[in-house]
Amino acid sequence: MSCGECTVTLEDVALQFRLPIDGNAVTGVSSISKPATLCYELLGRSPSEGKFTSLRFLWLKDNFEYLPSTANEWEVMQAIQAYIMHLIGGVLTPDANDSTIYLMYLPLLSNLHNTRSYSWGSAILAILYCELCQTTDPSAMDIGGYLILL
Template sequence: MVSTFFERWHPKTNTFHISFGEMTITLDDVSSSLGIPVSGAAVALLEDDNNTNFELLVNYLGVTDEEATQQLHQYNDEYTGTRVQIVYLRLLRDLDNVAGYSWGSRCLAWLYRQLGQASRFKVKQIAGWNTFLFFLNL
């Protein structure tokens, strides 16, 4: 079923082309399916910075200096888009502000991007939480 979504996705219009017309995933779909906020502050990521990322890994995830160095080396060399970017930790430093972000907007933008990439001719995989597509009433 999910592969059918990929085949029918048109990245220029961000819509599924189905025999009876076009359909898309909206912020309302995200909000009602996932129950996460679609209004609030934008989830804007800052540029990756190894010093800041090192600090985030050590202070917020509790890894040792050696583990952080190893993880950053692997992260920089092998980042494939299938892992969560470390820069998201910056948004989680102050947990009191987390609910004020528009996480639904970010999720939808990410899904659109991944569907656009997966709809290309030779692509055989997609990153992200594809199970969400099953929750939609398209």
């Protein structure tokens, strides 16, 4: 730019990280009516029986760090979905406030064959821009988002 500034573009995301930028939007429902049921269906266990909107990374680690040698195909798929949730929340869309991953991403993993059809590049760029906006608040102490793009 002529003023000496630049910005991260969607093309940058696609070229640098090979994340898809075309396809279905990465959106989730803001309120999952039965989060424990969703967790049992896709992960085989749930952190609680009540209402919750996120999973703690510590819970994912405690429950999926080690895969037993006797694991069947379904248990391997559950561990893969937990690992992908950790990647989404810990690498692609980290939150500056705590160490959790929003549960809204879990339904996107219900069919791993469709996971590549989502525009993950667009999602991480949008989250980064949102985090940059929130960081302009003088009381902000930290920033989240896929900061390697900066």
